[in-house]
Amino acid sequence: MLYAEASEFSLGLFKKVSFHIYDTEMVERQGVQFKRYLVEQSL
Numbered sequence: 001m002l003y004a005e006a007s008e009f010s011l012g013l014f015k016k017v018s019f020h021i022y023d024t025e026m027v028e029r030q031g032v033q034f035k036r037y038l039v040e041q042s043l
Helices: 011-016
Strands: 002-006 020-029 032-041
Touching: 002 011, 011 032
Parallel strands: none
Antiparallel strands: 002 032, 020 032
């Protein structure tokens, strides 16, 4: 399996190359919260 962490911006690219979302998480960077998508792809 391949695993990656995708932002809202990059999620479309990961989906185009057959990654699937398996979880999400909220992350804070410099006081700003955003959702990050945990994606995976079978080899």
